[in-house]
Amino acid sequence: MRIAVFASGNGSNFQAIAEAIASKQVDATICFLFCDNPKAYAIDRAKKIGIPYTVFSPKNYDSRVAYETELLEQLEKKEVDLVVLAGYMRIIGPTLLTAYANRILNIHPSLLPCFPGKSSIRDAFEANEKKTGVTVHFIDEGVDTGPIIAQEEVAILSEDTLDSLEAKIHQVEHRLFPQVIQELIENKTIKKSE
Ligand code: GRF
Numbered sequence: 701m702r703i704a705v706f707a708s709g710n711g712s713n714f715q716a717i718a719e720a721i722a723s724k725q726v727d728a729t730i731c732f733l734f735c736d737n738p739k740a741y742a743i744d745r746a747k748k749i750g751i752p753y754t755v756f757s758p759k760n761y762d763s764r765v766a767y768e769t770e771l772l773e774q775l776e777k778k779e780v781d782l783v784v785l786a787g788y789m790r791i792i793g794p795t796l797l798t799a800y801a802n803r804i805l806n807i808h809p810s811l812l813p814c815f816p817g818k819s820s821i822r823d824a825f826e827a828n829e830k831k832t833g834v835t836v837h838f839i840d841e842g843v844d845t846g847p848i849i850a851q852e853e854v855a856i857l858s859e860d861t862l863d864s865l866e867a868k869i870h871q872v873e874h875r876l877f878p879q880v881i882q883e884l885i886e887n888k889t890i891k892k893s894e
Contacts, residue, residue, distance in 0.1 A: 701728040702778065703780065703781070703782050704734055704775055704782075705786050706735075707734075709741065709789070712787075713873055713874065714742050715749065716878060717730065717784065717786065721878075725878055726878050727882065728885060731752070732754050733746045733752070733753040734753070734771065736756070736788070768792075771796060772795060775796075775799075784877075785804065785839065786877070797840070805836060807876075810835065811833040811851055812837065812848060821862070821865060821866050825856065825862050825865050830856055831853050832854055832869070834854065834872045834876055835848055835850070836850045836876060837849055850883075852876050854872055
């Protein structure tokens with residue numbers, strides 16, 4: 701399975717997937733990391749691990765269609781089967797969604813549909829929830845919507861701080877995301893490009 705990972709920031713999930721591939725837990729190749737942000741730490745990780753990366757910003761394109769058309773060309777050139785969004789902070793538009801229907805995954809740090817958006821961990825913590833969690837889902841045109849593939853709960857204990865909760869959630873993400881990707885590969889629900 702040929703994967704492209706899209707990230708905008710830290711890239712810890714990208715690294716977890718790369719490590720799971722290196723240790724043969726996931727039977728895939730990361731063709732390239734794509735970053736929309738030249739300052740993303742994910743790029744440093746790609747350099748260290750030795751994974752090719754591509755970086756360009758939508759600011760340099762006239763429209764989202766033009767930006768995504770460039771991205772699509774890169775995906776097709778590298779014969780990417782599956783796009784994995786790992787902290788990619790943009791909505792995917794129709795250009796990519798149509799070309800990669802049911803082949804774009806996202807990970808989100810809450811039990812969707814609860815707490816969509818950018819500050820989900822904090823939102824759940826401040827709402828005094830007893831639990832939150834992690835969701836892996838296919839994406840559609842909405843924000844943090846789309847068919848759910850897997851969810852795992854994380855308890856919010858009275859002694860938890862926002863930092864400790866974040867750490868617990870990221871730990872779950874780094875295990876769950878590679879696991880779900882491998883399950884999709886084994887179930888062959890993702891069609892390889894022809
Ligand atoms: C993760 O919490 C993920 O669920 C969310 O963005 C964060 C990305 O973290 N979509 P990282 O860049 O993989 O470290």
